[in-house]
Amino acid sequence: MKKVAIWAPLRYANYGDDLQAIIMAKYIKSLGYQVKLFQLEASLAKQYNMESVATVDALCMDINLCIIAGGGLLTPYSFPKRILQKTVREYEQDFKDLFIAAKKYDVKFCAISIGGDGKERIPCKYYSQHRIKFFRSSYFINGTVRLFGDVQQMKKFEKDFIYYPDMLFRISDYCEYDKLEMVSKYRIGINFKKGRHLDYKLLDSIYEYAENHNDIEFHFTTTHMQKIGLNYQYIPEYEYKNIKIDKYESPKQLLGVLASMDVFITSMLHLGLTGLALGTPFISYRGPGKAKSFLKSIGGHWAIVDDHISFKELKEQFFCKNRIDLYNQYDTTIIAKMVDESLKHYQFCKLILEKHS
Known part of the structure; x- marks a missing residue:
């Protein structure tokens, strides 16, 4: 049986990367291949019955093809970040290691449903020389992106990528999850960033409402395993x-939380998108451009809120409506089309496996 590798920055035990890598691994295994993943967290490897290896050399030593799944491969980092932030330094070092292993073992790498923020940038200003060298090499072959604007960005590395809607629209095909126990209360999922992203006035209003009323549960979530730090x-x-706390433990666990909410408010696109794929509407709060662009593409202008919105305004505009009514405010025809077209990531991957594995 042929073996295929999957690379993503899984050392950070991050929900989006874990989910995409595990879904891709399950899909590839369903086609009859053996699969090994790079640094999948031990409890997840056991839960999903996946082989995990610790080094890039071990990942590449006995394969012909490695699929890159997740990791925001086109995420731009300024020069100071590439020098000062440990996680960014590690990420850029990965591309040096990948190039060395690709050359040593003659391995092809194909990125599936990867992305940045859909904007074109001059590579030398936002990517390390290691990432640029790897992308432009013959070992890194054409793949697929999840944002249309990233097609043009990949051309700057002399690659022809194809756009399809995010592969995670198909999570119901590959992931099981258990909903939280039902309650009669309205449930709001929350994912806020600390520091300058946090509105303490809004937070105080949430706590005050939770203390003085009994019709809404507020579920605060995280997307990294706690032990990662x-x-x-x-x-x-x-x-x-x-007031409830739902720390990320596994894709199955967090998907169950997302599916149990009446609405989810977050700045993170993958939390919102995967919740949406399970029928839970999401509101973009202090989110990046890619989250807002996505919502606009599905008729969700109404779900992009002002950075200084009050709890009273949120309740009047959103929290008084059930999840079905909120969901139907999007253009559900466009969403259904995206779900169908996202299948093409998997079909593209199948062709690559047949050609290069």
Whole structure:
């Protein structure tokens, strides 16, 4: 049986990367291939019955093809970030290691449903020389992107990528999840970043409402496993009346939380998109351009809120409506089309496997 590798920056035990890599691994295994993943967290490797290896050399030593799944491969980083931030330095070093292993073992790398923010940038200003060298090499072959604007960005590396809507629209085909126990209360999922991204006035209003009313539960979530130590997302110190904490443990667990909410408010596109794929509407709050662009593409202008919106305004505009009514405010025809077209990422991957594995 042929073996295929999957690379993503899984050392950070991040929901979006874990989810995409695991879904891709399950799909490839369903086609009859053996699969190994790079640094998949031990409990997830056991839960999903996946082989995980610790080094790029071990990943590449006995394969012909490695699929790149997740990791925001086109995420731009300024020069100071590439020097000063440990996680960014590690990420850029990965591309040096990938190029060395590709050359040593003659391995092809194909990126599936990867992305940045859809904007064109001059590579030398936002990517390390290692990333640029790897992208422009013959070992890195044409693949697919999840944002249309990234097609042009890949041309700057002399690659012809194809756009299809995000592969995670198909999560229901590959991921099981268990919803939270049903309650009669309205449930709001929340993912806030700390620091300058956090509106303490809004936060105080949430706590005040939770204390004085009993019709809404507020679920604060994170997207990294706690043991990793990337604590840039806000959660309360402890649970109490109508305030719940749902720390990321596994894709199955967090998908269950997302599917149980009436609405989800977040700055993170992958939380919002995967919730949407499960029928949970999401509101973009202090989100990046890619989250806003996505919502606009599905008729979700109404779900992009002002950075200084109050809890009262949120309740009047959104929290008084059930999840079905909110969801139907999007252009559901466009969403259905995106779900169908996202299947093409998998079909493209199948062709690459047949040609290069």
